Amino acid sequence: xxxxxxxxxxxxxxPRPALDHxxxxxxxxxxxAVIGANGAGKTTLCYALTGFIPNFYRGKLEGRVQxxxxxxxxxxxxxxxxxxxxxxxNPFNQITGARFSVREEVAFGLENLGVPREExxxxxxxxxxxxxxxELAERSPFTLSGGQQQRLAIASVLVMRPQVLVLDEPTSxxxxxxxKEVFSVLRDLxxxxxxxxxxxxxxxxxxxxxxxxxxxLAEGRIVADGPPHQVLAAPDLERxxxxxxxxxxxxxxxxxxxxxxxxxxxxxxxxxxxxxFTSLMSVAEGDVMR
Amino acid sequence: xxxxxxxxxxxxxxxxxxxxxxxxxxALTGFCLFASLVLPxxxxxxxxxxxxxxxxxxxxxxxxxxxxxxxRTVLPFALSLFLIQGFFWTGxxxxxxxxxxxxxxxxxxxxxxxxxxxxxxxSSFLLLSLSxxxxxxxxxxxxxxxxxxxxxxxxxxxxxxxxxxAKAATILDAQRSRGLETEGHLRQRxxxxxxxxxxxxxxxxxxxxxxxxxxxxxxxxxxxxxTSLLVLVDSPAQAAVxxxxxxxxxxLLAARLFxxx
Amino acid sequence: xxRMTQADRIRSxxxxxxxxxxxxxxxxxIAVGQLIYALKVPLYLDSIGTVLVGVLAGPWAGALxxxxxxxxxxxxxxxxxxxxxxxxxxxxxxxAGLFGEAGWLxxxxxxxxxxxxxxxxxxxISAPISAYVFGGVTGAGTDALVAIFRGIGLGILPASxxxxxxxxxxxxxxxxxxVWLIVRxxxxxxxxxxxxxxxxx
Numbered sequence: 001x002x003x004x005x006x007x008x009x010x011x012x013x014x015p016r017p018a019l020d021h022x023x024x025x026x027x028x029x030x031x032x033a034v035i036g037a038n039g040a041g042k043t044t045l046c047y048a049l050t051g052f053i054p055n056f057y058r059g060k061l062e063g064r065v066q067x068x069x070x071x072x073x074x075x076x077x078x079x080x081x082x083x084x085x086x087x088x089x090n091p092f093n094q095i096t097g098a099r100f101s102v103r104e105e106v107a108f109g110l111e112n113l114g115v116p117r118e119e120x121x122x123x124x125x126x127x128x129x130x131x132x133x134x135e136l137a138e139r140s141p142f143t144l145s146g147g148q149q150q151r152l153a154i155a156s157v158l159v160m161r162p163q164v165l166v167l168d169e170p171t172s173x174x175x176x177x178x179x180k181e182v183f184s185v186l187r188d189l190x191x192x193x194x195x196x197x198x199x200x201x202x203x204x205x206x207x208x209x210x211x212x213x214x215x216x217l218a219e220g221r222i223v224a225d226g227p228p229h230q231v232l233a234a235p236d237l238e239r240x241x242x243x244x245x246x247x248x249x250x251x252x253x254x255x256x257x258x259x260x261x262x263x264x265x266x267x268x269x270x271x272x273x274x275x276x277f278t279s280l281m282s283v284a285e286g287d288v289m290r
Numbered sequence: 291x292x293x294x295x296x297x298x299x300x301x302x303x304x305x306x307x308x309x310x311x312x313x314x315x316x317a318l319t320g321f322c323l324f325a326s327l328v329l330p331x332x333x334x335x336x337x338x339x340x341x342x343x344x345x346x347x348x349x350x351x352x353x354x355x356x357x358x359x360x361x362r363t364v365l366p367f368a369l370s371l372f373l374i375q376g377f378f379w380t381g382x383x384x385x386x387x388x389x390x391x392x393x394x395x396x397x398x399x400x401x402x403x404x405x406x407x408x409x410x411x412x413s414s415f416l417l418l419s420l421s422x423x424x425x426x427x428x429x430x431x432x433x434x435x436x437x438x439x440x441x442x443x444x445x446x447x448x449x450x451x452x453x454x455x456a457k458a459a460t461i462l463d464a465q466r467s468r469g470l471e472t473e474g475h476l477r478q479r480x481x482x483x484x485x486x487x488x489x490x491x492x493x494x495x496x497x498x499x500x501x502x503x504x505x506x507x508x509x510x511x512x513x514x515x516x517t518s519l520l521v522l523v524d525s526p527a528q529a530a531v532x533x534x535x536x537x538x539x540x541x542l543l544a545a546r547l548f549x550x551x
Numbered sequence: 552x553x554r555m556t557q558a559d560r561i562r563s564x565x566x567x568x569x570x571x572x573x574x575x576x577x578x579x580x581i582a583v584g585q586l587i588y589a590l591k592v593p594l595y596l597d598s599i600g601t602v603l604v605g606v607l608a609g610p611w612a613g614a615l616x617x618x619x620x621x622x623x624x625x626x627x628x629x630x631x632x633x634x635x636x637x638x639x640x641x642x643x644x645x646x647a648g649l650f651g652e653a654g655w656l657x658x659x660x661x662x663x664x665x666x667x668x669x670x671x672x673x674x675x676i677s678a679p680i681s682a683y684v685f686g687g688v689t690g691a692g693t694d695a696l697v698a699i700f701r702g703i704g705l706g707i708l709p710a711s712x713x714x715x716x717x718x719x720x721x722x723x724x725x726x727x728x729x730v731w732l733i734v735r736x737x738x739x740x741x742x743x744x745x746x747x748x749x750x751x752x
Contacts, residue, residue, distance in 0.1 A: 013740055052503060058743075081509035093500040096508065097446035097574065100296070100425060107519040109508035114515050121519070142449065157507060297581075297627045327683070363631050366690035370697070374688055378701035404686025411684065412631045419626045439570050440619070446574040447623050454578040458586055472590055479590045484732070487583055491599070491733050494575050499744060502571040511567050 001164060001196045002026035002049065007063035009044060009053055018044040020220035022063070026213075028163075029193035031186075033207040033228075034200045036217035037241030042200040043088075045217065046168040049198060050086040051077050068163040082113055085157035089169040091149035094156075095141045102144070102152060103128065103137040109160045123159050131155040131185050147178020154185055164196045165189070171203060179203065186210060204245045208232055208268040216242055233266035247273035254280060297451035299359070299419035307350030307421045311524040312430040315418050317532040318346075322414030324539045326407045328546050332399055335406035343413050352420040359420075360413045367408050371401035424448055429518050438516060454494070461489050564609035564746045572608065572745075576600030577620040581629070593692065594722045601640060602647040602669075602730045606656055607745040610648025617644035635684045639676045643669055643723070647730075651750035662731045666724030673723060674715030681715075682708045693718055 004024040010017040019041050026032050036042050047053040051072045054061045065072040068083045088094065099105040103124055110120045128134045131151045136144065141152055150170055157165065167186075171179040183206050189195055190210060201207050207214060207228060214231040216224035218240035224231045231237070233248050244252075247267045254260045260280055267273040302308070307315075322342065326335055347353040375397045382394030428441035462472070465485055471478040505511075555563070577600055584597035601620060605613025617640030625634025646669050655661040681687060687707040688694050693714055700710035734742070734751045742748045 011740070012743060050507070052506070056503065056506070076511075077506045078509055078512035081507055081512065086503070086507045088500065088503070090497075090500055093497050094504040096442075096501075096505060096510075097449045098442045099445070100449070104425075104519055111516050111518055112509040112512050114517050117517055117519065117521070120517065124519075140449075142453070153504075160509070297623070297629070299627060359631075367632075367685060367688060370688035370690055370694045371686050374694060374698045374701055375686060375707070378698060380701075380704055380706065400686060404688075408632075408685060411635070415625055415631050415634060424626075439565065440615075442570060443573050443577075443615075443619055444623060447577045447619070448627065450574050450578045451581050451627075454582040455585065458582040462586065462589075476592070479592050482590060483587070483592065483596075484729070486586055487599070487729060488733070488736070490582060491579055492736060494579065495572075495733075495737065496741070498568060498571050498575055499741070502566075502568040505567050505571060510570070 001028040001030075001068060002198070003064070003066040004048075005064040007048060007065060008061070009048060009063075010060045011044075011057065012059045014059075016220075017060075018220050019048065022220070022222060024215070024222065024225075026196060026198065028196055031190040031197045031199070031210060031212045033211035033214045034198065034217060035202070035204065035207065035214060035231075035242055036200075040217040040240070041220040042217055043168050044220075046086065046088075046166050046198070046200060048072070049164070049166050050084050051075065051080045052086075081109070082160045083162055083164070085160065085162035085165045087150070087153050087157055087165070087167045087170050089172045091146050091153060091173065094153040095149065100140060101138050102133055102141055105141050105152060106133075106156050106159050109156055113160065123161075127155045127159040130188065131158070132181070145178065146174045147181040150174060150178060150182050151185055154182070158189070158195075162195065164198065167197070167199045169200050169202065171201070171206075179206070183210065204232055204243065205247075205269070208245055208247075216240065218242070229265065229268050229272070232268040245269070247276075251276055259284075296424070297448040298424050299416065300423055301352060301355065301420055303351045303421070305350045305352075305421070307346060307352075309523065310421075311522055311528050312422050312427040313434070313524075314528045314532055315422050316427065316430075317535045318342075319414045319418040321535040321539050322410055325542060326410040326414075328542050330546065332403040332406060335403075335410040339406070339410050339413055343410075343417055347417055347420075350417070350421045352417070355420055356413060356416050359416050360409065363412050364405065364409050368401070368405045371404050372398065375401050375404070425520065426522060429520055430522055432516075432518075433522075442510070454490070457493075458486070458490055461486055560609070561611050564612050566608075566746055568744055569604075569608040569612050569746060573604060573612065573616050573619070576604045576616050577623060579603070580620050581624065594718075594725060596722065596726055596729070598640065598643050598723070598726050599729055599733075601644045602726055603733065605644045605647025605649075606651035606730060606734065606750055607742075607747055608648075609747050610645045610652070612746075613644025613646075613648040614641040615644070617641040632685070632690065635680055636677060639673050639680065642676055643673055646672060647727075648747075651747055654750065656731060656734065656751050659728075659731065662727050663724050666727035667720045669727070670720030670723035671716065674712060674719040677715050677719070678708055678712035681711045687711045689714070 002025065004022055007019050007022040008017050009019045034042050034045060044053065047057065048065055049067055053059065054073060055077050061073065070080065070083060072080065096105065096108055099108055106127060107120050107124050110123065128137055131154055133151055133155055136148060141149065144152060171182050174182065186197065187210055190197055211228050214226065214228050215222055216231055216237055223240055224234055224237060232245055245268050247270060250273065251260065251266045255262055267276040322338065325338055329335055347356040376393050377391045379394035379397030382396040384392035385395045386393040425445055428445055432438050432441050466472060470482050470485060472482045579600035580597050583599055584595060587594055587596045601613060601617040604616040618637050621633045621637035621640045625631050650656065650665040655665045687710060688697055696714045696717055697710050700713045705713060742751060
């Protein structure tokens with residue numbers, strides 16, 4: 001579904017490339033998370049996947065990017081819009097302002113695509129239900145909370161039925177409630193396996209639970225690529241400014257204190273952490289009982 | 291419907307006027323505008339106001355709103371007109387003396403005529419705004435060939451303006467609490483301008499980039515036929531009325547040109 | 552390499568960024584205009600956004616901004632009397648684009664000159680509209696000026712023009728200076744995004 005070959009991109013007037021010889025293949029239906037420190041190139045990668053680089057930002061670009069069978073670098077943005085969706089971090093800036101109600105706002109993209117009205121009505125209702133916005137359908141988008149507005153942004157893009165959905169730190173400006181709302185929508189979407197999802201995130205606990213695959217970026221290069229339990233527990237990513245989940249950190253503390261074997265696989269989710277510490281406790285009990 | 295927290299006069303009513311197609315109301319406004327500039331004499335515009343606009347406003351259940359808004363807008367002009375053109379009309383026939391100044395008959399007639407003109411123009415705009423949903427008007431225009439970008443501009447503007455006004459008020463408060471002088475000497479008030487304007491403008495300009503990206507993600511720049519979720523109701527009768535208004539305007543123009551009126 | 556036709560030039564001026572900028576510019580017009588009113592400063596300063604669009608996105612975008620700003624101001628009910636002056640606002644935006652093309656926004660004294668010229672043109676076009684539609688008065692504090700001019704014997708149209716000439720050039724000069732300061736404060740990589748970025752580099 002996504003095929004990137006040797007992508008190198010430098011912003012206009014920038015001293016170094018933002019993306020440096022990136023090669024990447026993402027199969028259809030995968031939920032792929034991209035992590036990395038600020039400035040590592042996560043947002044740039046999102047723009048490259050959705051065609052805003054180079055069509056919007058210009059700059060120097062080498063390599064190939066193919067998404068959903070299209071050469072992103074040479075296809076005009078208006079053609080990509082229906083195939084590849086983009087949601088970014090600021091919920092307010094994604095409200096077009098051209099429509100007065102949530103329902104009409106969601107339909108805006110379909111109107112631009114020339115979808116017949118009957119079909120529009122059905123698709124809009126379906127997406128409103130999937131994103132939990134059905135009760136808010138008549139409200140003005142400007143009166144919604146941050147989490148609701150971000151779900152509206154996702155709905156407005158999902159309704160266009162893109163094959164790939166790219167989300168650039170969608171929860172960074174949201175409170176915990178809003179974050180949960182957004183991830184709940186993404187979880188349901190991922191379960192259908194209909195859409196390939198690429199998500200950049202700092203909230204690693206969420207990434208650990210939902211992502212099929214985690215890619216770590218540092219200074220424009222890929223430094224790790226694998227399933228969450230492998231990448232998020234890797235010991236050497238700290239030097240790239242990439243943190244670890246609290247569960248991993250707690251487990252490493254236990255290791256440092258000699259309470260756990262150094263080669264024991266580290267947990268990245270709550271479930272795994274419970275299993276990890278429970279097994280430590282039974283070893284301890286075993287010691288005591290002896 | 292509370293969806294209209296927007297920079298617009300529209301008020302929702304269950305009225306026949308509201309249910310009319312937006313272009314019909316636009317045609318009426320255009321006719322009144324034209325008539326206000328072409329009708330001769332001092333009193334014809336008042337007649338048009340009373341005979342055309344007032345009954346329609348009543349039908350639309352917006353009569354009190356219309357009168358209040360019209361009064362508020364026209365009054366300053368009327369006052370200025372009577373005072374300035376009334377007293378300072380060059381070489382006119384005096385009818386009333388007030389100290390060194392005298393009210394001239396021609397000036398008063400002119401003031402009456404101008405006030406009538408302003409009244410008709412302002413009221414026809416008000417009637418249109420009060421009874422027409424902005425997005426319905428934009429759809430109607432887009433269907434007749436007006437580029438959708440223009441519809442976007444108008445609708446986005448009227449929703450963004452209230453947010454901007456709130457932002458401006460916040461910046462004003464914040465700067466005041468930091469000691470910015472906004473009262474007193476003209477120079478002080480003038481100096482207060484830049485620290486108020488700069489954050490407002492710079493802050494909003496940076497957002498523009500992201501908003502453009504969001505629009506692109508909705509296929510905004512796609513060329514080709516677009517569809518509409520909202521449906522407008524038109525009728526042959528309304529189309530006929532629109533043609534009649536056009537003919538009436540032309541007839542008025544012809545009558546004026548040939549000095550028949 | 553073929554020269555761009557006028558139609559091509561217009562199309563390349565109206566990028567999505569331009570379409571997004573215009574509502575923001577109109578909102579700036581309105582918000583600043585109201586701020587001025589609240590501070591009781593005797594200026595209008597209601598064209599900052601229009602001039603900004605003209606400079607950054609070309610004369611046609613500027614003209615469209617001015618036109619729609621006045622129509623929206625009129626239809627919103629806040630100041631219905633702005634609507635008949637839509638043509639004046641369009642010309643202000645057009646001129647801003649032309650001055651931008653000529654590179655006048657790069658030096659401070661040319662900025663001032665552009666403001667003065669724009670003010671004079673605006674006064675010239677406004678006068679007949681004011682005279683015919685509004686009977687030569689403005690309905691605001693500037694009517695004191697109109698009274699003076701009428702008092703010394705000027706006709707309706709000349710008095711309107713005289714009032715315009717005494718307030719518009721100053722108003723537009725300050726407008727242009729504010730736009731100049733804003734453009735200088737914007738980061739270079741951001742300015743490059745606009746269709747006519749070369750006007751201000």
